[in-house]
Structure formats: structure tokens, C-alpha cells
Amino acid sequence: MEFTFLGTSAGTPTKSRNVTGLALSHGGPKRWYLIDCGEGTQHQLLRTRHSVMQLQAIFITHIHGDHTFGLPGLLTSASMLGRTEPLVLVAPRPVKTFVEAAIGNSDSNLNFELRFVDSEADNFHWEDEALTVTATPLSHRVSCRAFALTEKKLERQLLRDKLEADGIEAGPAWGRIQQGHDAILDDGRLVRCEDYTRIARKPRKVIVAGDNDRPELLREACSDIDVLVHEATYTQEVSDRVGPWPQHSSAAQVARFADSAGVPNLVLTHFSSRYQFSPNAYPHIGEIESEARGIYRGNLFLARDFASYALGKDLILRISE
């Protein structure tokens, strides 16, 4: 499981940071998922290894333009580049209206089916062969969701001792049950996958949250997660100065929550466009980082545009090359 950040700026782009977009790779060498799609997401993708041809689904956390205005271009470009595979769009209903208005008023059409799924339906649940996705409501100026993505199809370990004890010799049946199927031996015996394999690890689970001023809403959903990606738009001092209206989180707020919830890996993103990464710039992103690091004791990252982070089976998140 690998995340690539396509944009880490809140509201408006900067020269070096785009508005929100996150690519999650999982389930195959090129399969990926997109979470949020600010303007310019298709441009950012040109600088990654991700192709719109292998995109499985798009998840939109909320309707704000810095999370949605890249959809018309990404979808119509995918069509122009030859995509014919259906594409899932999980989003609030107004996003569907917006996308349809964009396509309908630009003489565009998509040569693939866009399968809309309402992210705000009661008990929202979506899955494909590689992932299960659920949503948690957040607190923002508009309805907003955190998406929890859990891997499926974990690899099975053979219970070799038991197989040998029962006289089932190494052969094609071993391969079949390791793939998750039952097998029938030459002598007619049924070998149940369930009886002779086990899943040796828990599925990886990550939460990618949209804009939110109450991280504690994620406490229950975070009880068994490996990674939380959450906005930290300001430091606490700037947040206090800006006031509560934008309904964003400070670094301190998120750090306090993640620490108390025992989140092992935390990635902060969606930084106000005022923050800069270049040395000696002011205000520097280091202010957000030190505020968070002073509180949160887990594995912390501040997302950068185009940076990739891999969550290995050891459940430790690492910057990947």
C-alpha cells in the first residue's frame, strides 16, 4: 500500500504545492485509487507513474472546489486518452451535478461509464476485489467524510504440519488452497482451504480524512488503523487568529487526538497556502511540524507534493523512493 500526495495546499495552489489530491496504490502493480481531485490533479499525475487507465475509483471527501474542480478535466482527458473501463466516483450528490454540468456544457462525453456512488448514503460501504471502504462523518462547513480503506485478499499461509499429518502431499492442491479455493485430491478427498490455511496478519487499514475541525470524531474509526492522513491547516496560534469559521484543524489538535487514540502513523497535509517548504521562507512548514512533534509520539510525516509513503506489511509507514 502506497500513498502519493498530488497536492498539499488548502484552498488555493501555490507555486510548489497543488490543492488536494491523494493517490493510493494497492491490489496490483498499477492499480490505484484517487482521494479528492482538486484542479490540476491530472497535471500532477503526469509527473507520477499513475495512469488514468488503471484508476479504479475516485473518492471525494466533500464538495469544496479545492477537492473537486479537477474532476471534469481528469475524466474528459481519461476519455480522450482511450479509457473505456467503467470508473467509480464515490462523492456527495452535488459533485455528480457539477460533473454532469461540466460535461454537458462543454460538448464532452465520456467513452466509459461513470458509476456514481453516493458517499453520504446511510451505512455507506463500497468494495472491490482489493479494498473495502467505509466512511465517517466529520465536522466542516459542509458535509464531509473520512474514508477508511481496508485491504482484502490477504495471503494465506499453508498449515504444512497439518497437511502432512493428514497425508495430503505437496502438489497442485497446496497451491489451490493457498489461493483461497478448496481442492479435490485424486483419491476424491475434499481439502478445505479454511481447514489447512490461515491468514497470518491483520489487514492494513488506513483513514484518509477530509477537512475537519473535530479530529475526535474519528476515535472509534481509528481504533484499529495503521495510518491516519488528516488535515492540519494551521498552527494553533494561526488557527486562533483566523477564528473558528473555516472549521479546520490545527496541528496541535490533530496531534493531541492521534496521540491519545494511539494512531501509529500520522501524515499531516492540507496546509494553508501561507506555509512554505523552502529554507528560510516564512511562515515555514516547520512551525506546523514542531507543533505536532511536540505532542504526538508516533511516526509523523508532513506530506509534500509528489512524496510517496509505503505502508509495508510490518505496518510501519516509510517514505518510498
Added chain:
Amino acid sequence: MEFTFLGTSAGTPTKSRNVTGLALSHGGPKRWYLIDCGEGTQHQLLRTRHSVMQLQAIFITHIHGDHTFGLPGLLTSASMLGRTEPLVLVAPRPVKTFVEAAIGNSDSNLNFELRFVDSEADNFHWEDEALTVTATPLSHRVSCRAFALTEKKLERQLLRDKLEADGIEAGPAWGRIQQGHDAILDDGRLVRCEDYTRIARKPRKVIVAGDNDRPELLREACSDIDVLVHEATYTQEVSDRVGPWPQHSSAAQVARFADSAGVPNLVLTHFSSRYQFSPNAYPHIGEIESEARGIYRGNLFLARDFASYALGKDLILRISE
């Protein structure tokens, strides 16, 4: 008058070229106008000296997404950055519908008035204090326009000999009539601006055309222009292979027209995303250039993203630094 190209790629962006957008500076140190607004135009602007605060008007040639999908982001960012001055949007009606759908379905609002002007109205004509703009219908898959922009407020030269012959001495009245006003002397005489000044040059006029497969439609409009900016999506060979459906021009077509119409300065743009500028790349933009140069005998440029071209009062177009 200065043009800065914000995007020169047709249909989809490439790593080095954005989709269509053109900034025209005129009428003051920071005043500018935008012609077409593909996705990512606001991002490109961050790398120029143009600010959305000084943008006077936006002109959209036609409804295709690679000319319009940047509007929602550019407009909402302008609002977030503090713009309160009204902004004119000259465009086909579906663009208004698209922009309103984008704003209405993203919890956005503009803190300035967006003054929509229908570019396809009969006898379309728009002007402000610096420019007069008219439109010519083109031939494309959808209704499309070329905009002719003509400068206003040309500087007046004093007819000094006549002033002196009539006993009107150098003083405040000279300054007043040079500014275009009449003046009254201390002795009560009326000095008419018209009688004692003249405009020594013709106004600069440029045409920026949208997508079009029949350049000859511009013959009448081009009779007195100084610069034509026109698409040249392909070479003739590629155009023949692609077939007539996309309704674009080849370099040869535009060059032939511009040469026969006596267009003195020609800038080609809107190159298929297959063309590349980097040395040794294939197909190279040089194919378009040599095709055009073999036919057109005037002053030719192939637009590059972020390149600026100044049209001086000597009516020669030059790359500007």
C-alpha cells in the same frame, strides 16, 4: 501590448505544456485580459507577473473543456485572494451555466460581481477604456469565435506650429488638449483638441482565434491587423491522417491563409499534445514550424508556455524578456 502564453497544448496537458490560456497586457502597467481558461490556468499565472486582482475581462472562444475548465478555480481563488472588483466574462452561454453549476455545487461564492456578456450575441461588441473587442465566427465542432482586440486612447501629438501661429502659448492648455480635452485660455478663447492635435499612428489590432478549420473565415477581419494568434494543431500530414472530424487547422493551412492575407505577425499555438519541444523528441514541434515557414513569409512565432511577445508601436512583434 504584450501576450503571455499560459498554455499551448490542444485537448490535454503535457508535462511541459498546459491547455489553452493567453494573457494580454495592455492599458496600464498591470492591467491584463485573459483569453481562454483551460484547467490549471490559475497555476500557470502563479509563474507570471499577472495577478487575478488586475484582470479586466475574460474572453472564452468556445465551450470545450480545454478552454474553460480552469474558470471555476480561477474565479473562486480570485475571491479567496480578496478580489472585490467586478469581472467581465465574455463567453458562450453554456460557459455561464457551467460556472454557475461549479460555484453552486461547491459551497462557493464570489465576493465580486461576475458580469457575463454573451460572446455569441448578434453584433457582439465590448469595450472598456483601453480596448475595443469584436468577434468573428469560426468553423469548429461547436460554435467558436476569434476575438479582435483593438487599442483605444492613442497618444495625441501637438500641432505646435499651428498653436504658435495662432498665438496659443505653451502652458496648461497644451497639456489639456494633448490629453484629449478642449481647453479655455485666460482670454476666454476655446482651444479645441481636434483642431490642434493629431493621432500619429493607427491603433494596434490583434486577433486571437479559437479552434478553427477554416482560417479564410478571418480574411475580412484580418485586413488591418498587426498580429494573428491562430491554432495549428497538426502538420498537414497528421491532419490528413486524423481526418476532418476534429475540425482543426494544419500549419500549412494557417500559413497559406496568413501569407495570402498579408498578416505581418503570426503566432501559432494549440499544438496537439503529441508535439514536443525538447531536442531529439519525436514528433518535434519543428515539424509544425518548418511546414509553416515554408509557406508564410511574415514574422512567425511558435508559442511556448510562459513565453511573452510584445507588439511595439513599430508594429513588429518581438519576444520580450
